[in-house]
Amino acid sequence: MNAEALTLPPLADAATLIAEMGARARAAAKRLGVAPTADKAAALHAAAHQLRAQAAVILEANARDMAAGKTAGLTAALLDRLRLDEGRLAGIADAVEAVAALPDPVGAEIERSVRPNGMELSRVRVPLGVVGIIYESRPNVTADAAALGLMSGNAVILRGGSEAVHSNRAIHAAFVAGLEEAGLPADAVQLVPTQDRAAVGALLRAQGLVDIIIPRGGKGLVARVQDEARVPVLAHLDGINHLYIDAAADPAKAVELAVNAKMRRTGICGATETILIDRAYSAPLAIVDALIAAGCEVRGDKAIAALSPHVEPATAGDWDCEYLDAIVSIGQVDGFAGALAHIDAHSSRHTDAIVTEDAATAERFLAEVDSAIVMHNASTQFADGGEFGLGAEIGIATGRLHARGPVALEGLTTYKWLVRGTGQVRL
């Protein structure tokens, strides 16, 4: 696993390495922050071209990672995340070009006004600056993060997982080539050249050098980042999502939405983990049966367990569990108020949904449930930047500050205030 360490100079000081990378990133960010949209798009198109032209080299690098991963005993799921093939690589290149086609957020005017003294005031989007991204096994994150960072005018410092080190370097090389071809600074996309964990620590403490850290990975990674970071973190925590079946739900929609929200893909953060069924709803058993028929293990409270011998009794821990698996907890609640109280107590405030034909109840749910995404008669599996029309996403933020829910180009920007005067002084 550490073969790459042999090819690097000894790491005297992780903080020095990160300080040097940060300084180069800052210089690159200054240029990228005022780069024309066409130049940024050209760099992305050139990078996508490189990803296709260098497919053999990238797939060979990936094969080395896969071989090392098998030797190290990675699970089949992890190996699948790590694996690239022609099709997946083409998809990565397509995604880079899709980002190049998105509207450039930099320079967009958020608001404009004229003050009584004649000063013109405007607020315009500017890049955040230097963005650190710490992620795990999927090599596509290297390309996604580089593309989103570049298009939003930010310099990025990428630190991928050790299991994907060769794949990440090969993909990174395509962006360096793309930046150079477009006449933009190659330092705008840097990859931390060591898997030494001290470098992660240094990145998390690089106040003034790095403007924001975005962790992408499992709970262990995110928790470590949040705990150690002195740089602000845009983090994604659990997706303990609820689907509430109201008394006024359409039974056919309820079944279809419950099965899709839970079972379409069980491993994504938008998957429903708990279904709440109004005591007054007419057909709870159909929901339970449909989930079981779809291969889902159902854990129910007393009322739900009484419906079917195939329901396991839920324990207290089930209501706070992100299964990320074909398991669902189902509880009976007393109407809207009961659902709201359960969601308040147990939701991770990622995505919660109601199924109802009663418009007033739906609007109350949308207003009163305080989650990043609140849905009416739609599957929680839609919680995704691409599905929301953002073109791509760097993650889904579960905090409340700066950005909430799917984060894409706009979430990678801040703003500044511009004042255009004619000599005004303050009285």
Place this chain on the structure above:
Amino acid sequence: MNAEALTLPPLADAATLIAEMGARARAAAKRLGVAPTADKAAALHAAAHQLRAQAAVILEANARDMAAGKTAGLTAALLDRLRLDEGRLAGIADAVEAVAALPDPVGAEIERSVRPNGMELSRVRVPLGVVGIIYESRPNVTADAAALGLMSGNAVILRGGSEAVHSNRAIHAAFVAGLEEAGLPADAVQLVPTQDRAAVGALLRAQGLVDIIIPRGGKGLVARVQDEARVPVLAHLDGINHLYIDAAADPAKAVELAVNAKMRRTGICGATETILIDRAYSAPLAIVDALIAAGCEVRGDKAIAALSPHVEPATAGDWDCEYLDAIVSIGQVDGFAGALAHIDAHSSRHTDAIVTEDAATAERFLAEVDSAIVMHNASTQFADGGEFGLGAEIGIATGRLHARGPVALEGLTTYKWLVRGTGQVRL
């Protein structure tokens, strides 16, 4: 100074106190977050009425603080910040009513779209939740913070300075009465009932209970808050602001802007601290002379010091100094590029301005200077939420995340995504 401690039960555990206050704030925030605009405005009008009706009580409380402050040897400047009189109190009440008249940010739609599958997507503003505000001697902050918090639907936990403890309690009582009169939870505006510094520490670590901490005060306070906080902080650091006099500046505007930007009020964060003069500018001496005539001490680099025997030589530290006093550093630079390099190296990225009649140079300055506020032909003293039309401000943020520059009602909100479907499932 600690007389108030005698009137309180012994503080067994600061963390317990803050946890209890936080839980009550969270419950209040839930109600306030969905309260109609009219109810919030009614509470503010009732609070303003109380501030006027209870003027004698509030001024008597302030007199106790002033007497204690004199005994404790507070400086004249601090005593002036602490002092209330009929006029100042009326101004505080007026400011509360001005906030009540501002547009309610909660529920405002930021964007809306319809997805190809027919789902309606919208993004609407919601309150941040529970806001902790830690501040120093000015008792008007109690009213400003309470009013802005309440109008933006947030519960606030206020922790003022010990020197203003009686004034703050009397002003806080007006808000409790106003909330109760409007039928809103009194716990929406809480004042930490002890000056024990352990309570500040507990507030800074109240993750999950408090959504954001806003420090208002001097560098010592802000630095402590940033260092200790585990809750996100919206902080205001230095205002090392620059006024760049370009070769194409109008000399009359240059003199007027330089004197106003530096001398109108020297103690505010929007005051200019360094003036940069283009080597090619025709009349640098007039700027130096006008500042000296206005009572300002001028510290110049070699070129500026050579202009007048009244200029002191600047030392290296002068270029990174927030004087907050009638002192200015003036340096000569080589045109736009020289000014940009100096600002990049020394600005605290609060407010920087250019004086020029050359529109192209002005636009380059606005685009390339990366500060929260960038101005053309206007005094840096305008860096203020009220002057920007925000109605009031809770502070000026010098960080890059969430909010930048003057922070008012909108900066105290986040957003959520609403999805209105008709049964859509994800393929």
